[in-house]
Amino acid sequence: MNRRKFLKGSTVITGFFALNPSVIVSNNLETMSKKDKKTKNIIFLISDGMSSGTLQMANLYARNILGKNGNWIGLYTENKVSRALMDTASASSSVTDSAAASSSFGGGHRVKNGVLNVGPNGERYLPIWQKFKNEGKKAGCVTTVSITHATPAGFCVNSDRRSAENEIAEMYADIGLDVMLGGGDDFFNASKRADRKDIYKTYEEKGYQILKQKSDLKKIKKGKKTLGVFASGALPYSIDRANIEDLQQTPTLADMSTAAIEQLKDHEEGFVLLIEAGKVDWAAHANDIAALIHDQLAFDEAVKIAIDFAKKDKETLVIITTDHGNANPGLIYGADATEKFNSIAEYKYTNEYILNSIHSDFNQKQIKDWIYETNKINLTDEEAAHLLNFYSGIEKQESGLYNYKKLPFKAYSEIQKKHNNIGWISMDHSGDYVELAAFGPGSELLKPFVQNIDLHYLMLEAASKSKI
Structure with a gap:
């Protein structure tokens, strides 16, 4: 199909071409560029x-x-x-x-x-x-x-x-x-x-x-x-x-x-x-x-x-x-939303690097020290124990695309959320425009x-x- 000849012969073109789906066109090639x-x-x-x-x-x-x-x-x-x-x-x-x-x-x-x-x-x-x-x-x-x-x-x-x-x-x-x-x-x-x-x-x-x-x-x-x-x-x-x-x-x-x-x-x-x-x-x-x-x-x-x-x-x-x-991540409403968001500037590494550096022989103090060093977040005893459970086998290991080492990405992002006000709807693709x-x-x-x-x-x- 000679699209140049076709377009030149048209004064107004709207909708779709029958032979090509959803073709975007201008009125003619001469007006294609301002x-x-x-x-x-x-x-x-x-x-x-x-x-x-x-x-x-x-x-x-x-x-x-x-x-x-x-x-x-x-x-x-x-x-x-x-x-x-x-x-x-x-x-x-x-x-x-x-x-x-x-x-x-x-x-x-x-x-x-x-x-x-x-x-x-x-x-x-x-x-x-x-x-x-x-x-x-x-x-x-x-x-x-x-x-x-x-x-x-x-x-x-x-x-x-x-x-x-x-x-x-x-x-x-x-x-x-x-x-x-x-x-x-x-x-x-x-x-x-x-x-x-x-x-x-x-x-x-x-x-x-x-x-x-x-x-x-x-x-x-x-x-x-x-x-x-x-x-x-x-x-x-x-x-x-x-x-x-x-x-x-x-x-x-x-x-x-x-x-x-x-x-x-x-x-x-x-x-x-x-x-x-x-x-x-x-x-x-x-x-x-x-x-x-x-x-x-x-x-x-x-x-x-x-x-x-x-x-x-x-x-x-x-x-x-x-x-x-x-x-679909986003900053969530709250009195300290801006301040909490800005705390992300304290993060030195990805969660992948942080979580991959934790091992099953870590104790609560070690994991608390490591999270504070890398994210400036003070874990509670309960949060520290929860994370360690993923490494000891008490908690089921997480899966997910590109999570080759079964790291607790979701669990840790939920902890971070309390400190940075960032929410996520899932861990997968979305259909939004x-x-x-x-x-x-x-x-x-x-x-x-x-x-x-x-x-x-x-x-x-x-x-x-x-x-x-």
């Missing part, structure tokens, strides 16, 4: 699992503790972006997982939870980064979790299983993605794969440079395809990296985003880049407020990097959103309320592609 500029580059930023309360609390922390407004909220207060609410449902549920959510952006179709760009009858929907690669653009992904994880994969590949990360690592090499930065050594390293395949060697044979340390980002050879894998699985949480010396050799999301843009920006045909704060989602699953706020703030720094580049470049569309909500912002040429295509699949077509329209 400054009549074509979108050459697209930077798509996702704070995975970010409920609106996460955005609000990170901004409140930035204002109260850091003395500045957040970058994302600053775009709202300065009226510099188009803004919308987005429905994140999948084909199989009102509550999506990350694979189906990313596939909505990537393939333009809602699919079942757990799959990547695969329809109910096995249809393979061509992922959008492949579409842009076919048109001559460079394409890349940056994430704080495994580069083979569901969100980057949804922009790039087709798979019946989001968990097929060994295969996804190989698919990326076949596609020839230009920049891939994140974690996931487990899926590339021959010594860690069950099949003993050396996937790094595969990439090297295809001309890729391989990065393993933060310092390697300063040694990137310009114009050469790049694979950077900086951790066995996910990268560390931001607050732990800041306070644990052994973790400081891993790059931040801002470090990787800067390097990726620098590597892609001079390509004549432009580039597309996904930037994901994947561990915001993991923090929400754990009801871990320190992890959540500091990784959201790290995402906010990546937002600034993208916006600063787009302001200077003037041909870059920046999309800022999440794929779904998670746990989420925030969405767009900046740059093509942002005027954004309507006030959209479905997740609409962004696939918005990107294609913004880049003035003639076919879908």
